[in-house]
Amino acid sequence: MLITGAAGYIGTRLTQRVLTDPAFAEATVTIVDTTIRNQGSGPRLRAVEGDLRDPGVRREALGSRPDIAFHLAGILGGTAEANYALAREVNVDATLSLFEDLRDEMKPPRVVFTSSIAVFGPLDAEGVDDDTRASPHMFYGAQKHMMEIALENFSARGSLDGLALRLPGIVARRGADARMKAAFLSHLFYAVEAGRDYTLPVSADGTSWLLSVPACVDALIHGALLPRGLLAERRALTLPALRVSMQQLADALSKHFQGSVARIDYAPDLELERQFARQPLLVTALADELGFKHDGTVEALVRRAIEPQGPVSGQFAQRDDR
């Protein structure tokens, strides 16, 4: 098994999970990231520290041909906007090269690629479903969408067995970097936990598509284990997500942290409101049929989103926005 971006917010939790899940007891796991820190050790874990833009690093990472590759490494939204050249190199050039390097017509590996709802661009108020045309506005979304097409093409050709999963907002990112435009969603959780007042930059009835980080890791694992025969021509799926209003989320958090004295205010910023809090009805029939699931209720979302996340949590929390 290969995990790229393994030191990131989702990558650390995915790595922990595959090293402890009995389903993967036999798996050797190669983790790759630009900086690998305390992520455990042992005969089943092989760490490659380096940049996937370097062909030598990709070669080392693929040394033992993986049966399953999770490709999480990438330059996320805000950073990609600020540094287009870097984002192209990582999100397009290195990602396409990694997919090429992974190709194996005799034994096509399952490649689970984290795409994003950013592929949609401005969302139509009427709702989004599996037939909604991708029309990305952010560079990040366009780059993810191009790579979905490459992954689907290599899958159609039988040299990869790919699955691009479009992630919604993943919460709660402890210490989420303020440069991350969606950081307020995570900050809200920890403000209420700490009893600190917090002003959300979106309106109370603004709605977002959210998934807790454990549910996200579940989805990645589920995607890795889906029998190949269940996957049709379409290899890019929008993951189910709970659509919640900010008010619902704040109420559920207050209820969860019963002693909390935090006061939540709303001072909407039009740009953030448009981008993160006007998410319409979401219908994910293809992913639902394949057994992907969101957190179910806002109470479960809150509970799971703030579960203790093991010894490595927090440490790399800002890396996803590097």
Added chain:
Amino acid sequence: MLITGAAGYIGTRLTQRVLTDPAFAEATVTIVDTTIRNQGSGPRLRAVEGDLRDPGVRREALGSRPDIAFHLAGILGGTAEANYALAREVNVDATLSLFEDLRDEMKPPRVVFTSSIAVFGPLDAEGVDDDTRASPHMFYGAQKHMMEIALENFSARGSLDGLALRLPGIVARRGADARMKAAFLSHLFYAVEAGRDYTLPVSADGTSWLLSVPACVDALIHGALLPRGLLAERRALTLPALRVSMQQLADALSKHFQGSVARIDYAPDLELERQFARQPLLVTALADELGFKHDGTVEALVRRAIEPQGPVSGQFAQRDDR
């Protein structure tokens, strides 16, 4: 004005056209190709011989910032299948870099990019319209589709004013290279003209989407001159094409060359039939609304497809499949 792939089958004709069309009397034209031969000269024409993979060649080509850029250079279908690495370098890496180099937020240039119906992959028998999902099977089609997304993204960002036109089969390519899978469509024209018997590798009732090369050049010019305000979010359009059966085409050719004694037989090859002769109903509402047109009738298609094509015709006819 910039024309890449200017020495190719369509590029030579487009170059001739812009140098003689009164609408462009004031335009200075920079043509780029790996080998430039006799394509005229004069103060309005600047030729850059070189490979667009080379940043220095792109820099030279963009020396005088173009208002209009036609990006025709590319590695076509059969060659891309045979040489994936080259196709990635030209169709993805160099094309994306060219789009980046062309970006200009103060004065976004109109970029007309030749895409292809290969973006669709296997065609649904029920028909194709503007909402048909692109699901390319050939590498070529996937690469074109990725670049459509980049072009649309840069257009949404206001740094380019792009238009990707998906070309159907363009006829008739004199001396079309037999390595070109669709060469038979062009060979048919010249066999009937010469009174030679010809066996088509598809069935008599097989149907193809066709456009004559002058109609294709008209479409590129029309795309270059469309007022920006008419172009909405969607920047990749399927061009109108005449859908004709092989029998209709053979009959029209025999009628056109009245003295022709050629006998046309049909020995269908399943692969070619699937790829080129099962093209279903085509509805191109978006392009129709914008005033793009196909040849109108099979008689006009035949007549225009074999019009004399000036002093440079033929000379570079095989280059498109390099």
